[in-house]
Structure formats: structure tokens, C-alpha cells
Amino acid sequence: MTVLASGSKGNSTVISSSRTRVLVDAGLSCREILKRMALAGEDPATLDAILITHEHIDHVSGLAVLARRLNIPVYFTEPTHRAWVRMVTPRTTMTYAKWLDHIQQEKEARAAAVAQGTSGVENDTNPDAPRPAFEDVGSTAADTTQAPISLEAACDPAPATKSNPAHLPAVEYFHSGTSFSIGDLDITPFTIPHDAVDPCGFVFSAEGIRMAVATDLGYMPPNVKAALKRIDALLLESNHDLEMLRDGPYPWSVKQRVLSRVGHLSNHATAEFLSNDYDGGASYIVLGHLSESNNAPELARIAAEQALANHPKLLGNRILLAMQSTPLEPITI
Structure with missing residues (x-):
């Protein structure tokens, strides 16, 4: 002991x-x-x-x-x-219903872009596209799997990534x-x-x-x-x-x-x-x-x-x- x-x-x-x-x-x-x-x-x-x-x-x-x-x-x-x-x-500021609505809007925007013959990827990287408030726990609306982000192999958090604290x-x-x-x-x-x-x-x-x-x-x-x-x-x-x-x-x-x-x-x-x-x-x-x-x-x-x-x-x-x-x-x- x-x-x-x-x-x-x-x-x-x-x-x-x-x-x-x-x-x-x-x-x-x-x-x-x-x-x-x-x-x-x-x-x-x-x-x-x-x-x-x-x-x-x-x-x-x-x-x-x-x-x-x-x-x-x-x-x-x-x-x-x-x-x-x-x-x-961290507590979120977006309700689940609003998040689902946001996901639906992104899907519709991508579908419209494909129909017009453009890449849906551009929409995902649009800096003006809205992002959910719980992005700060390691996920974005385009990433519905919410894969956790680990810290680097040290006691200091990685400076360029936001970690999932849990x-x-x-x-x-x-x-x-x-x-x-x-x-x-x-x-x-x-x-x-x-x-x-x-x-x-x-x-x-x-x-x-x-x-x-x-x-x-x-x-x-x-x-x-x-x-x-x-x-x-x-x-x-x-x-x-x-x-x-x-x-x-x-x-x-x-x-x-x-x-x-x-x-x-x-x-x-x-x-x-x-x-x-x-x-x-x-x-x-x-x-x-x-x-x-x-x-x-x-x-x-x-x-x-x-x-x-x-x-x-x-x-x-x-x-x-x-x-x-x-x-x-x-x-x-």
C-alpha cells in the first residue's frame, strides 16, 4: 500500500x-x-x-x-x-429536437447540392453553416457517431483538438x-x-x-x-x-x-x-x-x-x- x-x-x-x-x-x-x-x-x-x-x-x-x-x-x-x-x-445549449432539425437541414442542403451537380463536401466545410452547441465535446453535426477524441500521450491536452472530457x-x-x-x-x-x-x-x-x-x-x-x-x-x-x-x-x-x-x-x-x-x-x-x-x-x-x-x-x-x-x-x- x-x-x-x-x-x-x-x-x-x-x-x-x-x-x-x-x-x-x-x-x-x-x-x-x-x-x-x-x-x-x-x-x-x-x-x-x-x-x-x-x-x-x-x-x-x-x-x-x-x-x-x-x-x-x-x-x-x-x-x-x-x-x-x-x-x-459540459452542458449543451441546443435541444435534441433542434439538433435533429439541424441534421435534417444539412441533409436537404447536401441533396440539393448533388442535384445541382456540386459536391456535398463543400457544404460540410462552409464556414457559415451552423454548428451544434455540443460541438465542444468532440462531435459535429456532420459526425453523428460522435467518436471520442483522445488526449495525446501526455498529461497536457492536445492543443489542436477538443477532447471528450468523459x-x-x-x-x-x-x-x-x-x-x-x-x-x-x-x-x-x-x-x-x-x-x-x-x-x-x-x-x-x-x-x-x-x-x-x-x-x-x-x-x-x-x-x-x-x-x-x-x-x-x-x-x-x-x-x-x-x-x-x-x-x-x-x-x-x-x-x-x-x-x-x-x-x-x-x-x-x-x-x-x-x-x-x-x-x-x-x-x-x-x-x-x-x-x-x-x-x-x-x-x-x-x-x-x-x-x-x-x-x-x-x-x-x-x-x-x-x-x-x-x-x-x-x-x-
């Missing part, structure tokens, strides 16, 4: 076995993800897929460019994929609660309570080792507690200190959202889980998604360590802190 970044400004983690390597979320820019991977000694060319937990921007901001750059598939739940496509696709090399769907495999990684997604369309966490299994990613959840429901049994390395949310959040700079509406059952886990909630429901199986517990405004790393660490101190048998667990600005040293088990 290599946590490249964790926090409200972007999240991304590499999970790998000896033969398979996947990226969980792409919440930084393509260029920054590649930079972080280089710093952590991870080779982007070896990534087999990208998995998305949910469609919030701090988990998908670099997704399309990175997937096209590396030419690898992206795994979503279907509702999350649909929500992401809606989010990244185009991906390949899309695979999974369902929370139903396991699937990528290479020799067995992956079990589980539903988490968060204010997204269909958010999930993941348990990864390979070669007798189990790792889990569980962030962006408002509380710890029974299905999440069950999923996090017998885990060897756990990335777990410890988002905010309750007092810092209540006294902090966020508007009250945002504070209510964070504190809600579809918001984020506090240090206290994470400590309660570690004290009451955690089975102690992990060699490493990585505290992630720490708020830069409403938490302090040492507060999160102390709360977790105190929770484990109530169970002497759990003291062998190593507590690590995932940061927003720098990648964490790779965890190898």
Missing part, C-alpha cells in the same frame, strides 16, 4: 501484489499523481487499472487524463460512472458487496455512508494478505465493521477533531454536512471503532483524510493510540499518518 495523497484536496493510493497494481482514486492532477508515484518509487507504466470509490472531485480530478495517458481501464459502480460523466460533460480507454462496472478480480488481486467493494451517489470502500486480497481502504464515511455501520475484519494494512479515515470543527472557519452548513451520518469520521468516532469493534489484526493502521482546517495530525494519532492502549494485545499495531502534501512510505507486508 502506497498512499500518494489523502485529504480534502486530493486522494490517491496504490495497492499492489507481486503481479498486479491498481490505483484507488485519482484525486490529484495527472502530472501530480505521476510526480508522487515517482517520489514513492512506483512505476505508472505498471498500473493495471484505476478504481473509483465515489465521484467527489477530490477523488476523480485527474481521472480522465491519467486513464487516457496510461491507457488503462477504470472501474466504477454504474451509478458513480453516470454521476461522473454528468459532472465532467472519454476513457475502457470502463468496467462492479457492484458493492460482490467480489471481482483484477489479475491476482481479489477485490471486495463495500457500501459506505457518504453523500455521494454510490460510494464504497475496498478490501484487497492476494497471497494471503488483506488490505483495506475505508475513508469518506459519516459513521461505522455494521457492514463496514464486518468488512474490516482480518485486515493486515488498513487506510482508515480520521477526518476532524470535534472541537476544532465546531470552532473552525467552515460555514455552519458545511459543519453540519461533515458531522452528519453521510459526512466524515471524527477522531473520536475512529477511536471508538478501534476501541470497541476493531479485531486487532492489522500490522499497520494508516489514518487518512485528515482535515487541514479542522484537525491536527498529533490529535488524530493520540486518539487512535489511546484507543488501542485500552487493549494491550493491540499495541503491536503501528499507527501511521497519511498526508495531503507528500506520499507515505510504501507499506510492504
Whole structure:
């Protein structure tokens, strides 16, 4: 497990076995993800897929460019994929009925040109011919197939072409609660309570080792507690200190959202889980998604360590802190 970044400004983690390597979320820019991977000694060319937990921007901001750059598939739940496509696709100003009318007019114009013995191609290239508003997503009225335009093999978009922002090399769907495999990684997604369309966490299994990613959840429901049994390395949310959040700079509406059952886990909630429901199986517990405004790393660490101190048998667990600005040293088990 290599946590490249964790926090409200972007999240991304590499999970790998000896033969398979996947990226969980792409919440930084393509260029920054590649930079972080280089710093952590991870080779982007070896990534087999990208998995998305949910469609919030701090988990998908670099997704399309990175997937096209590396030419690898992206795994979503279907509702999350649909929500992401809606989010990244520019709104159009032409209705479908008007577009059909425009297509009919072009057909009639071409037919008239042929009847007069001229080339219909000239009409297609007439600079005065009207164009549909959704031309900016990679199609024109004369191109009804709307073939996607890929970015060039770099993190910068091709300057001379307009790209389809929702185009991906390949899309695979999974369902929370139903396991699937990528290479020799067995992956079990589980539903988490968060204010997204269909958010999930993941348990990864390979070669007798189990790792889990569980962030962006408002509380710890029974299905999440069950999923996090017998885990060897756990990335777990410890988002905010309750007092810092209540006294902090966020508007009250945002504070209510964070504190809600579809918001984020506090240090206290994470400590309660570690004290009451955690089975102690992990060699490493990585505290992630720490708020830069409403938490302090040492507060999160102390709360977790105190929770484990109530169970002497759990003291062998190593507590690590995932940061927003720098990648964490790779965890190898």
C-alpha cells in the first residue's frame, strides 16, 4: 500500500501484489499523481487499472487524463460512472429536437447540392453553416457517431483538438458487496455512508494478505465493521477533531454536512471503532483524510493510540499518518 495523497484536496493510493497494481482514486492532477508515484518509487507504466470509490472531485480530478495517458481501464459502480460523466460533460445549449432539425437541414442542403451537380463536401466545410452547441465535446453535426477524441500521450491536452472530457480507454462496472478480480488481486467493494451517489470502500486480497481502504464515511455501520475484519494494512479515515470543527472557519452548513451520518469520521468516532469493534489484526493502521482546517495530525494519532492502549494485545499495531502534501512510505507486508 502506497498512499500518494489523502485529504480534502486530493486522494490517491496504490495497492499492489507481486503481479498486479491498481490505483484507488485519482484525486490529484495527472502530472501530480505521476510526480508522487515517482517520489514513492512506483512505476505508472505498471498500473493495471484505476478504481473509483465515489465521484467527489477530490477523488476523480485527474481521472480522465491519467486513464487516457496510461491507457488503462477504470472501474466504477454504474451509478458513480453516470454521476461522473454528468459532472465532467459540459452542458449543451441546443435541444435534441433542434439538433435533429439541424441534421435534417444539412441533409436537404447536401441533396440539393448533388442535384445541382456540386459536391456535398463543400457544404460540410462552409464556414457559415451552423454548428451544434455540443460541438465542444468532440462531435459535429456532420459526425453523428460522435467518436471520442483522445488526449495525446501526455498529461497536457492536445492543443489542436477538443477532447471528450468523459472519454476513457475502457470502463468496467462492479457492484458493492460482490467480489471481482483484477489479475491476482481479489477485490471486495463495500457500501459506505457518504453523500455521494454510490460510494464504497475496498478490501484487497492476494497471497494471503488483506488490505483495506475505508475513508469518506459519516459513521461505522455494521457492514463496514464486518468488512474490516482480518485486515493486515488498513487506510482508515480520521477526518476532524470535534472541537476544532465546531470552532473552525467552515460555514455552519458545511459543519453540519461533515458531522452528519453521510459526512466524515471524527477522531473520536475512529477511536471508538478501534476501541470497541476493531479485531486487532492489522500490522499497520494508516489514518487518512485528515482535515487541514479542522484537525491536527498529533490529535488524530493520540486518539487512535489511546484507543488501542485500552487493549494491550493491540499495541503491536503501528499507527501511521497519511498526508495531503507528500506520499507515505510504501507499506510492504
